Amino acid sequence: MGIVLGPNRYGKAETRVVRVTRDGDTHHIKDLNVSVSLSGQMEDVHLTGDNAAILPTDSQKNTVYAFAKKHGIGEIEEFALLLARHFVDETPTISHARVEIEEYGWSRIPGKSGHSFVRSGTEVRTALVHSDGTGGTGTGGTGNGESVISGLKDLVVLNSTGSEFHGFVQDEYTTLQPTTDRVLATAVTAQWRHRGVDAEFAKSFAEARRCLLEAFAETHSLSLQQTLYAMGRTVLETQHGICEIRLAMPNKHHFLVDLQPFGLENDNEVFFAADRPYGLIEGSVLADDAPDAPAAWT
Structure with a gap:
């Protein structure tokens, strides 16, 4: 050998x-x-x-x-x-x-x-x-052989309503209850690949960030995956100098606190913010003419 x-x-x-x-x-x-x-x-x-x-x-x-x-x-x-x-x-x-x-x-x-x-x-x-x-x-x-990938991390965002999660697979170990009204929070890590190395990086960054926030706020979410795709799609639709974006979005779970022992109702008002374990949603969104970049992300 x-x-x-x-x-x-x-x-x-x-x-x-x-x-x-x-x-x-x-x-x-x-x-x-x-x-x-x-x-x-x-x-x-x-x-x-x-x-x-x-x-x-x-x-x-x-x-x-x-x-x-x-x-x-x-x-x-x-x-x-x-x-x-x-x-x-x-x-x-x-x-x-x-x-x-x-x-x-x-x-x-x-x-x-x-x-x-x-x-x-x-x-x-x-x-x-x-x-x-x-x-x-x-x-x-x-x-x-050059490539430029811009991005951000730890962009913490939260929607206090406008998020649902139901219709998912349930097996013998499922305890999560479907919901039509939940808090959706995440810390966005996003990286986007430029088509060239001579972009107006300050302007491009500001616009990409704006698109991410706008899409997060305006998407009525049925899943964090759906929100991820909407955010990536919005960036690519408005920033033609960007050909691919990759996102990692942990689901910062907010659980309703049971206030019944105290004789109180909890109508989506008081939550426990759990830091771990957490769901981690990752995905990429590409323009259909995006050039290959096999080494660009490593």
Whole structure:
């Protein structure tokens, strides 16, 4: 039986960088978590321990900090592309770079101060970029393999009515009762794939987020699956630069509290919000002409 080295990559995970841009007395904050993974001519380091092909992960971390200073940080998709292309173009042994970024939002506190901020809830903006380079100084760059996936996670939403769940399979272990009026709550994780790498990412993100919220609010839900599809479909119908969206939506169950022992009726007013276990609904919605992207999500 022969033994061979399979697919592999390495990099620096979760480099935290905060960039403060000073515009006189008014400051602007970019707060990121950046993860880099590189792949290429890595056989020798695994098989013999020869590090000649390795760009140290510490150098990758330092590159993030240096680029934050030299180039600033605008849209996270653009910053991720800048980093990914650099690693491939400038390192001959690297043929592919994967850069994933999480952005934590801050809002300015109203008042005279231009440098006071409050964290913007739990929602996190995300970007995932793959690049084979632009054909620069490195030998590995092909310039023809790039993808950009934007998204968000921990977007917590709730409908206090307008949701039903009934007509489901029942077996000997089923205790859940059908309902025509329930609380529907979830924390949305969504990732959407752009058709190209030159989109107006700020505008696209704002519109995709708006569509997700609009569809969640306006869909009379018979299941969380139905709501998921409606949300994805709305994004694709309005954002033609997006060809696919994937969603993961945990069902944050809200159970009616039994108040009868206290002589009280509970007409869908008092609930217990359970954090686990939870139903997890996942799915993707694609345009019928969406190009294949076998590696874009990994």
